[in-house]
Amino acid sequence: MGNYYSDLVPDFKAQEIKFESIKAYHYNKSLKDELKAKKINKEEVQELYESMLVIREFEEMILKLRTGAYEIIKEYEYRGPTHLSIGQEATATGACSVMNITDLITSTHRGHGDSMAKGYHAIRRMTEKELKERCPEFADKKGDELLEAVLEDHVYRTIAELFGKEEGYGKGRGGGMHIADFRVGHLGANAIVGGGVPIATGAAMTCRLDHDKKGRVVCCFAGDGAYANGVVLESLNWASQDQFTSSMAETNFGLPIIYCIVNNHFGMTGRADGEVTGIDFLARRAAGFKNNNMHAEVVCGMDVMAVRDAILRAKKIIAEGKGPVLLELDTYRYYGHSLSDPRNEYRTKEEEERWKHIDPLITFRQAILDSGAFSEKEVAAIEKKVADRNARAARRAVDSPDPDPVDVIKYMYTDSFCNEVPEKYKKVHLVGKVPEVKRDSEGRVNYRDAIKEGIMEEMLRDNRVVLYGEDVSDYGGAFKLSKNMLEAFGRDRVFNTPISEACICGTAVGMAMTGYRPIAELMYMDFALMASDQISNQAAKWHYMTGASTKVPIVVRCSVGGGKGYGGQHSQSLESMFAHIPGTYVAYPSNPYDAKGLIKTAIRDDNPVVFVEGQLLYNVKGVVPKEEYLIPFGQANIIREGKDITFVVWGPAVADAMKAADELEKDGISVEIIDPRTLVPFDWETVFASVRKTGRCVAISQCVDIGSFTGEIVSQITAACFDQLDAPVLKVGAKNGIAPQAYTLEAAFLPSVKDMTDAAKKLI
């Protein structure tokens, strides 16, 4: 391992670039042969069939519910999505049947099957002790009775979640499209097409780095539609990076992930074949990312044995450190995108019939009978058992309690905080000297180094804290904030990423869900918009959508370039946007002392934090204690006391507000300045107390004025302090426009000291 110096020699010799071939549909064994060869045993055969039956029974329940044909809960009116995976059972079962309990999956909006299969097979692998830990209520049961009870509980919790019940896997907060069970490694179905793929990739990052999780495999299910999505292609590139396996790697191990393209041939109604892609097999995608085609194969997704075989071989490749692997599982969705989809508008009945002819359950049932493993009677008994079990679970789910409306926003944030680092992560491996942070004779440190010191302290405290982003390693970051950190902490913990903002944030979510505490750096806050799905739909929502069964302790550091003449795409203060998204915390320090204290809190907090830094502040100096200290979130700082008017202001605008206060002082107007430091959570009480004292307030930030969080402050003050106001509450922000490049224009664009004094004088 060492620093990476580019040393290319130009060589324009004529040559041919060769692509390896990709195998398709090579599996051709019969079940009888596989049994004979002891590649599978009778018990496993039963497990495969039963697993597929559980899925189909579940999906058909939804189908029948819509027509009132599901007798046992005929009266129940189901409301919610109906993205059925009937026809695709072999993909979920084939893959999950050969995964360990601790192996991980991510899934899709059509993910009932994946969820059912992952839980089903994991439970089948559990020891009696593990089963009892999972379901303590069955402590008095044992053997088959215990296993059967836990399996039924699994079906029950799945249906309960579909029905939005308190006892569902996500306590009814997520529903079927966001179902997850972290205890069996199911990191969540994802209702954003492709949204789960970077999360799976991040989970694989944890498995690659965390010694404790070595040997785990992530299986990422996503449909053909997702494989046209930017973040999915970013993920494939991410997973294939040479730095994981080349000489520069610290941990030399290919990313342990299997990308399973569940190709059911329709992205809603858009056809992968001949319409919205330009290739015959989606497996070809892999050729663009890795010279070895990511070991890609096309597998018959209607044949559970073929899928099982492919996954087993993929796992072997991964175990050798040669991941990632990409598999295209060729399958079919019998019903439309949802039950409201009139599918005859885009495909023929004949096409459907041809696929149903090779139905995974019917063909496997026949294979079982042909192999002689089970008799017709035995197979029928299995089928009845599954139908009865699902019916009982459905009845119980309908009768189970609904969530209490008072808990409507419960689980939005977690209260938990990393107060204590688990013993195994306390030992931090250093590859070199930790860089020293410069202090001047008065103990002053600049804002940039204050953040760096905070991060390094946390990285020394907790081995799970990693820092990554564009250019952060050898180069030390675009603003040199992480200079020399690679040399101290090594490339496992400080590494460069492709220019893939969505994937940077998405992998962070996956790493955080699996126990790591990543700090993702986005060079400019403007780029956070490229990652806004991963920040706003993923990081922010998973704690809530899973009924608090996971946490996403990530820090997205992003810096604001405003004031440097960088124009519209490098100058925005977007903290208000993220403050509007429930589920994220938003911090924006205005000085070095706060910067260090807040970044440390951000890293230890178990909620996702958007941590905003002002590039113009990087060189601002202030006294920063060498000793450890934390600044709690939601605690405003009264920077200056005054009696006539309150300024609520954060970020770089604080310095201007101080100047404005000096000006106003000359006119005998005494200004109190409050820096909230975090917009979410927000310290309303300190602000209210100040306004109650002064009777006047101006809320100030560098955000574009329209829709800025300052408006929320005005609204809350008006509601809470109306009878103490001597004047309307005003706000000052950037002009309602786009950050210009020209110096004169940008000076007019950003809020000035005069804007602030003018606003104050209007109120006095």
Added chain:
Amino acid sequence: MATKIPIPKLGQSEETVKIEKWRVKEGDTIKKGDILFEVETDKAVLEVESQFEGTLLKIVVPAGKEVPVMCTAAVIGNPGEALPAIDEIKAPATKTEASKAAAPTAAKTASAAPKVETQNAPAYKAPEPVFSTPAAKAKPSPRARNFAKDYLIDLNKITGTGGENGRVTEKDVRNYLESSGYLSKKITPAAFNVAQKEKLELLSIEASGENGRITLADVKAAAFEKPKELSTIRKVIAKRLTTSKQQIPHFYVTVSVDMSSIMEMRKRLKEEGINYSVNVFIIKAVAMALKEFPSLNSETDGNTIKNKSKINVGVAVSLDNGLVVPVVRNTDKKALDEIQDEVAELAEKARKGKLLPEEMKGGSFTISNMGMLGVENFVAIINPGESGILAVSSTIPTPVVKDGQIVIRDMMKITLSADHRAVDGSEGAKFVNSVKIKLEDKNFLLT
């Protein structure tokens, strides 16, 4: 099924009404014809009878609240029955307020006529913070109002210095308290409490206590003297009579009428068990005289004159809280006994507040009789919409010269007030004399 009971539209002009008093309460059993509530219109207080039977489930409009006519006053139905949806009662918009509110807006629009930006016109322009226009005095700030709650002051008397429009701020209130001498005033706690309840200004209360202390008695006196709002009916009287006095050029003609023979006749009739009031004769005489002098049965606005084909004599009835004028329709065509019965019934209704608006409409001439009140003479103000009113004074035994002899006769003075725009002096004089002649000739009246 539950039924919504509307507040009826009792006249043509009412847009809003106020329930004065509820005569039933929620839970009461209601029969058809039971009186539900009293409504005050701009004419009178009326009782509203129920058209429905059942239990009063809910009172929607409380007493004292001004609401639009025909809105639901209450819901009647079976006990425990679910209430039907009731539209929210909108506060009636008074025209003057609406026009006031609209005016500054229009002014602002005009003054802020946008300079046309041909280039780069912003697609999304944030509104500038709206302050009241400089001309308009800003309202006191919420903080100032909150602070002032503990003091007996009138915020409108304070000059504000806040913001751009002189908003009264807490600081202004503090300054006022100091500069006005408020702080040096002394008041007993009991007096303070009452004064606060009565919303009195401390500075306007005269102190009589020791060392200039304001006492409870001072506050009570101040509260007594504090201007109070007129009742609706008094406001109507005020408005109508002011209009009359300002717009109608009144002139007055008085004559003395010898009522001796009528008094004699009344006495005789009374012995026969027939009771006629003096007024009945006067009404009849006036109605007949009006036939002869149509200009007194007309209405003018100064440009046109409207003659009225019907003679409808209004009779002023004094009530505790004001005055109403029920109308005897086609008075000239009615016999004395008919008039007697009708007037008695109308007066009774009026005193009980049961007069219907229709019964007070359409009058063409009014008689105001203060004969019962021992007055020698008075003049009345014309009811707008009419051209004359006859003021009738008490009948007093008076020495008069008759046939060269001083004799005692029952004399009554009547004074006509007439609208000079429609009637001339001589006409007025002839009219009162015509009335006089009729009253003095008992045979004439009885024919």
